[in-house]
Amino acid sequence: MKVAIYCRLSEEDRNKQFETDDSNSIQNQKSMLLQYAMEHEWELYNIYSDDDYTGSDRRRPGFNHLLKDAEQRKFDIILCKTQSRFTRELELVEKYIHGLFPVWGIRFISIVDNADTANKGNKKSRQINGLVNEWYLEDMSENIRSVLTNRRKNGFHIGAFALYGYKKDPDKKGHLIIDEEAAAVVREVFTLFSQGYGKTAIARMLNDRGIPNPTEYKRLHGLRYRQPKMKNSALWKYSAISDMLTNEIYIGNMVQGKYGSVSYKTKQNKPRPKSEWYIVEGTHEPIIEQELWDRVQALVAQRAKPFDVGTIGLFARKARCANCGYTMRSSKNHNKRYLQCSNRHIAKDACIGSFISVDKLERLVIDELNRLSVEYLDKNELEQNIEFCDNLQGKKNRLLSDLTIYQKKITEYSKGIQELYMDKVRGLISESDYVNMSKDFTTERERLERVIAEVENQLAEIEEKQTAGDNRRELIEQYTNLEHLTREIVETLIDYVSVGKRIPGTRDVPIEIHWSF
Numbered sequence: 001m002k003v004a005i006y007c008r009l010s011e012e013d014r015n016k017q018f019e020t021d022d023s024n025s026i027q028n029q030k031s032m033l034l035q036y037a038m039e040h041e042w043e044l045y046n047i048y049s050d051d052d053y054t055g056s057d058r059r060r061p062g063f064n065h066l067l068k069d070a071e072q073r074k075f076d077i078i079l080c081k082t083q084s085r086f087t088r089e090l091e092l093v094e095k096y097i098h099g100l101f102p103v104w105g106i107r108f109i110s111i112v113d114n115a116d117t118a119n120k121g122n123k124k125s126r127q128i129n130g131l132v133n134e135w136y137l138e139d140m141s142e143n144i145r146s147v148l149t150n151r152r153k154n155g156f157h158i159g160a161f162a163l164y165g166y167k168k169d170p171d172k173k174g175h176l177i178i179d180e181e182a183a184a185v186v187r188e189v190f191t192l193f194s195q196g197y198g199k200t201a202i203a204r205m206l207n208d209r210g211i212p213n214p215t216e217y218k219r220l221h222g223l224r225y226r227q228p229k230m231k232n233s234a235l236w237k238y239s240a241i242s243d244m245l246t247n248e249i250y251i252g253n254m255v256q257g258k259y260g261s262v263s264y265k266t267k268q269n270k271p272r273p274k275s276e277w278y279i280v281e282g283t284h285e286p287i288i289e290q291e292l293w294d295r296v297q298a299l300v301a302q303r304a305k306p307f308d309v310g311t312i313g314l315f316a317r318k319a320r321c322a323n324c325g326y327t328m329r330s331s332k333n334h335n336k337r338y339l340q341c342s343n344r345h346i347a348k349d350a351c352i353g354s355f356i357s358v359d360k361l362e363r364l365v366i367d368e369l370n371r372l373s374v375e376y377l378d379k380n381e382l383e384q385n386i387e388f389c390d391n392l393q394g395k396k397n398r399l400l401s402d403l404t405i406y407q408k409k410i411t412e413y414s415k416g417i418q419e420l421y422m423d424k425v426r427g428l429i430s431e432s433d434y435v436n437m438s439k440d441f442t443t444e445r446e447r448l449e450r451v452i453a454e455v456e457n458q459l460a461e462i463e464e465k466q467t468a469g470d471n472r473r474e475l476i477e478q479y480t481n482l483e484h485l486t487r488e489i490v491e492t493l494i495d496y497v498s499v500g501k502r503i504p505g506t507r508d509v510p511i512e513i514h515w516s517f
Helices: 026-039 061-071 090-104 120-153 180-194 199-208 214-220 238-245 290-303 358-377 381-425 431-468 472-477 487-493
Strands: 002-009 043-051 077-080 107-110 166-168 176-178 254-256 259-261 269-271 278-280 319-321 329-333 336-340 355-357 494-499 511-515
Touching: 002 026, 002 061, 026 043, 026 077, 043 061, 061 090, 090 107, 090 381, 090 431, 120 278, 180 199, 180 238, 180 290, 199 238, 336 358, 355 358, 358 494, 358 511, 381 431, 487 494
Parallel strands: 002 043, 002 077, 077 107, 319 494
Antiparallel strands: 166 176, 254 278, 259 269, 329 336, 336 355, 494 511
């Protein structure tokens, strides 16, 4: 029997009461699990480990590697210290431990809480473990959110990173103090803008003098910072200047809560309306005087370009510079629209400076669309349709497999409620325990019923598509022989367009279209 060992250590484990308590360390988990595997004479296949990840994080690299290998039947047993090390989500307990692992022929064992899928008698125990872990996640999330909200309302800074121009006060948690070296740059930016300099011009001035941008400044000074994702990450950009000029933290007001989490089960955040931000005045020493701030805000409002209601550029947010990947900005000259990469203005050699007229890009897209339609429509339609139907059938088969698992789970939940009732009648569990556990079983069953309804809708759509056949041909046909594009057409057909620099000695601008279909 081949065994895969999975270990996980989260941030909460690091905050132990005693530093000498290493009971939750990765090393300790490995030793315990290896010893257990040796005693049972199992062959070790691999050790999968995630350090500094919570049990609700589905993006754990080791966890996902383990699942991928499990699906390929590379081992026979998954061994963990506790079920919560594998996951704290009841949904994943049902999906994998009680659903897919048995289908894949894999046995799941957690030593401390005695969970073992080979033991049919402790399934209820595993489900209760899942419920307890789920409650733990929700309660912990709610408690943390409550504490953070209270601290935000009281003007304490709770972010991992101090805003450029400030640093965290080492003597007072949640308080910001001025970082004079960076603050001098902030004052200069506000002063230059108040004197009439544009945001791009200010960025270029700072870059020409070799002043590092906020991210690079923090890196050079050994401060915490977010890893940049783009090229030329050490340069000042238009957006950095723009954000700085409207941030109230620079006048001593604490502004937090601009983004909120979607759910305690995901790290994904979404913007919140300004009415829901937490703004507390006078929490720290200002870098910018009120008079200068007011003058800058008036200029920002004056320079804001009004747009006609309901209008949007033809390639807005769709055109990207082929060199640096930044979204190209629109400009107008002699009543003609152009797209250009603004990075070429912020510093010498910052970017090749992709540039193209909207009219030319529109023509190139139309020509490519016509070429693509001819090439596609000339292909053997039967062959294309078979490939199309095969793809749909594969998706349909996966959905049918999921549907079977979900329906089986509903049956098990119904049976579990009945068994809990009998346990209550026999006096094995209290009335309150019965109410709590049966309520959660019922809630989970109702959730699965909604999931099943959604799967059935997806299956109906697939069957409809299979009956109608491949519609990509019709989709392209309706956009052939066009004279002009519309925003609707661009949104429908194009994911984004990569625009290069004009080829020397010609008028040709290389583009690469990434279609949505």
